[in-house]
Amino acid sequence: MDSPSRRTILKSLTIGAAVGSVLRIIPLQAAEYAHHLIDDEKSGAQTAYSPKFFDPHQYKTLQALCETIIPADADSAGAIEAGAPEFIDLLTSENTDYQKTLGDGLKWLDSTCTTRYGKPWLDCTPKQQTEILDSIAYLKNAKQDKTLEDPVEFFSFLRNFTADGFFTSKIGIKYLGYKGNTFLTNFPGCPPVPGV
């Protein structure tokens, strides 16, 4: 069946009003089509993103950290392709608390790497990068070493932020297997689940 055109939809809206429906609603098929239109229009071509808050070096570091937190694997692309860094940069540009947590965290990361390895985190070897991240990726490290409290908080914050960005993206939602946000004429209930 051909999907109705935008013109048909608009026409059906007018007819709804003409036959004396006093409710400002649209017919089900029109609603379904309108929602598909939204889907098509909004998921169109993406242009290159220019960071609003982070400088180029920080942004590259942020991208690399996001991808390390949620990497590409056999099942899906990773955090960068899912747009997590853009999402983080946009919200951070609007929120001074985020600016402080992430700004201070990135500064700590680079200055600690420079002291320890002689270069910023981005330029470190994969082994060095892992070593420093492992020191701040677990709460127990902050409990043993008070100086790690802020960096651990920073990493935890970034981990949550990256997960937010990834799992609310088209890629992330597909990876999770969320199946919904659609039209059903009948809700089938629960399929057979072992143990439920």
Added chain:
Amino acid sequence: MLEINPPRKVYDVCIVGSGAGGGTAAKVLTEGGLNVVMLEAGPRLDPDRDFKEHMWPYQLPHRGVGVGGRLRGIGDEFMAPNGFWDIEGEPYTTAPGSSFRWFRSRIEGGRTNHWGRIALRFGPVDFRPHSTDGIGDDWPITYEELAPYYDKVESYIGVFGSKENVPNAPDGVFQPPPKPRCTETLIKKACDQLHITCIPSRLAILTKTLNGRDACHYCAQCGRGCRTASNFSSSQVMIPPAAATGRFTMIANAMAREIIVNDTGKAEAVSYIEKSTRTEQRVYARAVVVAGSACESARLLLNSRSTSFPNGMANSSGVVGRYLTDSVGSDLAGYFPQLEKMPIHNHDGVGGMHMYMPWWRLDKKNEFLRGYHIEFGGGRDMPGVGGFEYVCDEHEGYGVSLKQKCRSVYGTFIGFSGRGEMIPNENCYCDIDPEVKDKWGIPVLRFHWQWGENERKMAADMQQTFRSIIEAAGGTVIAGTRRHPQKAAAGESQALVQQPGGRISTGGAIIHELGTIRMGNNPKTSALNKNCQAHDVKNLFVADAAPFVSNPDKNPTLSIMALSWKTSEYLLDQAKKGEL
């Protein structure tokens, strides 16, 4: 020099507010032949423009959480428009030592655009609290008097549910309920073991076509507004038939300031701020129906001071603003490992729970008076910002194992929310702040709040119950996230998170605040008679939840509509007899 004014337009009735109560009054009064003008503090609603139904988070640059990530839970970018925890330039204050939150909707339809669609009748016992346990006051009406109006409302708006004969949770005029989701099947089994009643929920969502409105299409997004109006909102279901009579005028963006009395002590006009011009205007009417939501309505009466009414209109008893209550709220969530084996499937359903637990210990001796019901939700909902905080904090680390962990536990959490009856106490009320005015120059409300001992015991009991259900269902209780602040919790299942500290909600946070202009037979202890007509001013009526004498565990909206319908029929009758 003599000035000749054109004859002023006098409407039959002016209704303040377009939500559940105001919308119902508009429909009944206009269809009964009266000319009605309505003041709404916000704009008209345009579903085509305003609703974000079916959008994905990635279609919004902020993924739903707004500028700076500040909008979460109810009031996020997806929600139907103009519902706020905070309104710029329109503050309210809290007295020292009190915490209170006030959700206000400045939009045609008010909070019916945002509500959880839970449509529960109050039961016979709920109208007789004093006769039942000696505390509080009985209503001046009985369940039997209101029941025909529940029938009318349910038949018109559409409510699904099932006949269950649960004591004090009366069955209504129901459409068939939707099938349970996996999470609901699991919890129902645990409740059966524990002898906790768990039945299909009762929501104002259509599962069958009704009055030209199509049945639900199961996208779970009622809170965003529904383009097919398959759920109930005043803006889409009550206002349009009023408008269709040709006897209805809505003045939008009109912030009511005070009710003007004439020299016989009757209401003759409502003065309001026209927001676009910031000028004060008046609209004249033979009767006034106040339905701005319980606290806004109390504020309007308290701000309507005159020589006849020095303490505010209809307030010779001094009860206006008093007897303020909200539902007792407490939440807990569990992780259910067996749900990891759930096959990928569409779990959405309607925009709310398909099952719930009505109060099941009515006949038992409990450690507290009154009761609560339980709402629950979770499972494979549309992913949203904040939904992975718990697993990230628990798993820690990074990389593929974190990513896989997020996927394996996605959809395995179920949150429980208790909603219980608060007993009015003398420490909970609102009055006019003598210092603070809003940006329209209108004095604002000041809230005073202190939960009583009964509420704390009830919240503790909720926690125990949640724990036993979670364990009986093979789950484990999850603690709140370890670092991050509590999100605004209200309404939807995504917001079912654990309360910090005492595990009782902040006053007002459940958005069931009511009781501030209560009805009663005694004019010394109540502001309104049994017809919600002011004892002091016979052409003044209240049609929201302000007249309620108690705040049963059942969500108030359905009862607001039933009571407003009853009040409106009385008003019509009085108007026909020329009594107003």
